[in-house]
Structure formats: structure tokens, C-alpha cells
Amino acid sequence: MSEKKLSEQLLYSPKHGYDRLSDAERAEMEAYCRDYKTFLDRGKTERLCVDYCIELAAARGFVEYVPNMELKAGDKVYCNNRGKGIMLAVIGRESLAKGANIGAAHTDAPRLDLKPRPLYEDAEMAYFKTHHYGGIRKYHWVTVPLELHGVVTCADGSEIELHIGDKPTDPQFIINDLLPHLGREQAKKPLGEAIPSESLNILVGSIPVTDEEEKHRFKLGVMQYLHETYGMVEEDFISAELEAVPAYTARDVGFDRSFIAAYGHDDRVCAYAELAALFALEMPQRTAVCIFADKEEIGSEGVSGMQSQAFDKFMSELCHTQGVSLYECYAHSFCISADVTAAYDPNFAEVYDKRNAAMVNYGVGLCKYTGAGGKSGASDASAEVVGKLRKLLNDDGVHWQMAELGKTDMGGGGTVAKFMAQRNIDVIDAGVPVLSMHAPCETVAKLDCYMTYRCMKSVFEKA
Ligand code: MN
Numbered sequence: 001m002s003e004k005k006l007s008e009q010l011l012y013s014p015k016h017g018y019d020r021l022s023d024a025e026r027a028e029m030e031a032y033c034r035d036y037k038t039f040l041d042r043g044k045t046e047r048l049c050v051d052y053c054i055e056l057a058a059a060r061g062f063v064e065y066v067p068n069m070e071l072k073a074g075d076k077v078y079c080n081n082r083g084k085g086i087m088l089a090v091i092g093r094e095s096l097a098k099g100a101n102i103g104a105a106h107t108d109a110p111r112l113d114l115k116p117r118p119l120y121e122d123a124e125m126a127y128f129k130t131h132h133y134g135g136i137r138k139y140h141w142v143t144v145p146l147e148l149h150g151v152v153t154c155a156d157g158s159e160i161e162l163h164i165g166d167k168p169t170d171p172q173f174i175i176n177d178l179l180p181h182l183g184r185e186q187a188k189k190p191l192g193e194a195i196p197s198e199s200l201n202i203l204v205g206s207i208p209v210t211d212e213e214e215k216h217r218f219k220l221g222v223m224q225y226l227h228e229t230y231g232m233v234e235e236d237f238i239s240a241e242l243e244a245v246p247a248y249t250a251r252d253v254g255f256d257r258s259f260i261a262a263y264g265h266d267d268r269v270c271a272y273a274e275l276a277a278l279f280a281l282e283m284p285q286r287t288a289v290c291i292f293a294d295k296e297e298i299g300s301e302g303v304s305g306m307q308s309q310a311f312d313k314f315m316s317e318l319c320h321t322q323g324v325s326l327y328e329c330y331a332h333s334f335c336i337s338a339d340v341t342a343a344y345d346p347n348f349a350e351v352y353d354k355r356n357a358a359m360v361n362y363g364v365g366l367c368k369y370t371g372a373g374g375k376s377g378a379s380d381a382s383a384e385v386v387g388k389l390r391k392l393l394n395d396d397g398v399h400w401q402m403a404e405l406g407k408t409d410m411g412g413g414g415t416v417a418k419f420m421a422q423r424n425i426d427v428i429d430a431g432v433p434v435l436s437m438h439a440p441c442e443t444v445a446k447l448d449c450y451m452t453y454r455c456m457k458s459v460f461e462k463a
């Protein structure tokens with residue numbers, strides 16, 4: 001055997017995605033990414049994601065699950081968890097005693113929430129105080145156009161939905177930064193300290209009410225607008241969830257349009273991959289389940305997070321219709337924790353182990369473990385679980401790569417994987433490599449988005 005042949009046979013040398021992609025795959029990838037961009041634009045918050053998922057699911061024959069509903073193979077149901085998380089299932093031909101194929105992603109993203117008492121005035125301008133949600137780099141959020149979304153529960157219990165800034169005629173909002181001319185001292189500070197979180201105050205107005213004797217003329221001007229438009233009074237902010245998110249839509253990036261830049265790829269890029277794969281199923285062998293959890297960015301806490309029993313309730317009800325124990329189902333299930341990973345960025349090469357980093361355009365990134373400081377906080381998938389997925393993807397010609405989140409001891413991160421493992425479900429992380437993850441505008445490669453969809457499709461059909 002020649003040494004060239006020996007090398008081909010023995011050494012692992014992944015191929016660039018575009019050297020493997022067929023014309024048919026490329027066309028399917030472009031169509032898929034067009035729909036994904038719409039998903040991003042319609043789903044700027046976890047609540048909007050749920051709304052849009054329901055709209056898409058209903059158009060494909062999914063119905064809302066009601067307890068004790070009779071279910072047969074091929075039936076499609078969804079369960080809305082308080083408007084902030086959603087679970088969807090396509091019932092399989094096999095009993096749930098043999099397990100389900102599960103995709104778990106999250107649709108919350110780092111952002112700026114309004115504080116319970118956000119509105120104040122200073123120097124004849126009105127502002128909203130914010131409390132950041134999730135891991136953000138504060139300096140990213142100044143001088144970025146913002147829009148506001150959320151709900152307000154009023155004193156009488158009625159609810160107002162608020163969406164300002166996403167329509168072309170809407171005003172938008174902004175957080176201002178110091179001009180370089182006066183930034184000499186600020187520029188000497190470490191990045192993490194230059195923009196303190198309490199300075200992330202959103203500019204919301206500057207026209208006072210006419211009464212010059214009024215003490216809070218500028219604040220009152222804003223409150224007057226909110227009252228006339230939405231019927232709100234200031235106390236209503238206390239029972240509100242209002243989120244400020246970047247006010248731009250998803251766009252192709254590069255002369256060759258190979259990337260998509262947008263807010264919220266983490267983790268809507270994997271949620272959409274799951275959703276599209278679920279929609280492609282007719283009557284799978286095993287029941288296929290998607291969960292889009294909320295609160296992943298703050299530790300998967302809360303009733304809408306992956307640690308909540310909302311998922312167990314839904315699954316146990318599905319099991320109940322077949323007289324199957326939930327524990328039995330979990331023990332035989334297979335889960336992809338579909339979440340993004342860091343893409344190797346040559347501008348910051350020092351934080352990556354290049355041999356073990358995910359590269360753009362090499363396909364879905366499988367993470368055996370996440371965590372920090374020696375895998376702490378990771379569920380660490382077994383060789384058997386990694387092997388099962390590797391074989392499945394190779395058999396189906398899905399482009400995949402192994403991914404570690406940066407060099408050891410450089411930092412780290414987590415996903416919902418460990419909360420599925422706690423349920424006795426075999427789980428592995430897989431998702432799209434992202435450039436500038438958690439920034440107001442993140443970048444992904446279309447090929448990797450498409451291959452994550454193909455990965456989920458293989459799992460739902462064959463795992
Ligand atoms: Mn994530």
C-alpha cells in the first residue's frame with residue numbers, strides 16, 4: 001500500500017463543506033436559510049418564538065395537546081408552556097416504552113430587560129433603566145438601535161402586548177456612549193469595566209409636558225404617551241416583562257453570501273433546525289419531540305426553563321396515553337441538546353485549540369462535553385453516545401465535526417444537556433458554530449445551519 005493510501009486510510013482529515021456539498025444540497029441549503037432568516041426576524045424574543053412556532057406548526061397540522069387526548073402514530077401535537085417555552089411531538093409507530101428521539105434547544109437570548117421601575121429623567125432626557133439578561137459584554141450594547149417587546153399585566157389583570165421598533169414607521173431606542181474626544185480615561189479601563197451595567201440606560205424621550213411647574217416634566221411626557229397609546233400607568237411596569245433587543249433583521253454576509261449575521265442565533269439557529277426537521281416527519285418509528293426551553297442563558301432556571309417539570313409533565317402525559325412509565329421512556333430515549341458552539345476565529349486565535357475547535361463550513365459541531373475548569377458542569381457524553389451519533393451522521397452523509405469551546409482553562413460554558421442527563425436520558429450537544437456568540441449581532445455559516453437541520457432530521461428519523 002502506498003503511503004498516500006495509508007494516510008487516507010488511517011488519518012482523520014475532515015473535508016471543507018463546500019468541497020463535499022452537492023448542487024441539490026446547496027439549493028436546499030439556500031431555501032432552508034431563507035426560512036430561517038424569517039424565523040429570526042419573527043422571533044426576536046422567547047415569547048415571539050413561541051407565537052411563530054405555533055403559527056408554523058398549526059399550518060402543518062399540529063394541534064394543541066389537551067390532557068387525556070387520544071393519540072395515534074403520525075399525530076402531531078404541541079404544548080405551550082406559559083407563552084415562553086414550547087414542546088412539540090410527532091407520535092411514532094413504536095411504543096414510548098422504547099424511548100423517544102428528543103431535540104432540546106432554547107429560544108431565550110442575551111438581552112436587556114427593563115427594571116421593575118425603569119423610567120426616570122436626567123438632564124431633561126427620559127431613560128429606562130435596564131437589567132441585563134444572560135452573559136453580555138456591556139460595551140457591545142451602546143450605540144446599537146434597539147426595539148422593545150413584551151407584555152404588561154395591568155392593575156385590573158388585563159394584559160397589554162407591546163412591540164415598538166420593528167415596523168419601518170416605528171421609533172427605535174438607543175443607549176449612548178462617550179465620545180472619543182472625552183474618552184481618554186474610559187479608554188484606559190479594562191473592557192469589562194469601561195461600560196458599567198448601571199450605565200446601560202436607554203434613551204426614550206425628551207419632550208416635556210407643557211406645565212412648567214411639573215417636577216417630572218420629561219418622565220411625565222413619556223408616561224403620557226404610554227398612557228394614551230397603551231393605557232399604561234407607571235406602576236404597570238412592575239408587573240411587566242419588557243425586553244430591549246437589537247433592531248435589525250437577519251442579513252446575508254460576504255460577497256458569496258455564505259454567512260448570516262443576526263441577533264439571537266444562539267440558540268434559535270438550533271431551535272429552527274429541530275423545528276424544520278420535525279416538520280419533515282410523517283410517521284417516524286420513534287416518537288420525535290422538540291423542546292424549546294426558556295431561561296437557558298440564566299442557568300435553565302424558572303418554570304419555563306429546562307429544569308422545570310413542565311417537560312416531564314408533557315412527556316408523562318404522552319406516555320400515559322400508551323400506558324408507559326415515564327422512567328421507562330426516558331431510559332431508552334436519545335436526546336440532542338441542540339445548542340451553538342464557538343467557531344474558531346483567527347482574530348482571536350489564542351483562545352482556541354485549533355485542532356479541537358469548530359471551523360465554519362465544516363458542518364454541525366458535536367460537543368462531547370461543555371463546562372469549565374476540567375469539564376465542571378458538563379454532562380460528558382459517553383463514547384457509546386458519541387459513537388452512535390457519529391455513525392448515524394456518517395451513514396446519512398451529514399457534515400459534522402467535533403468541537404470544544406476554547407482552550408482548557410480559558411473560560412467555558414454550559415447547555416441544557418446536563419438537565420436531560422439528570423432525567424436519565426442519553427444526551428449529546430450538537431449545534432452550529434457561531435462567531436461573536438452573545439454579541440448583539442452574531443455570525444453563522446449557512447452550510448453549518450443546514451447541516452444542523454440534517455443532523456436533527458437523521459436523529460428524528462433513525463436514532
Ligand atoms: Mn445557547
Ligand code: MN
Nearest residue numbers: 266267297438
Ligand atoms: Mn448562550
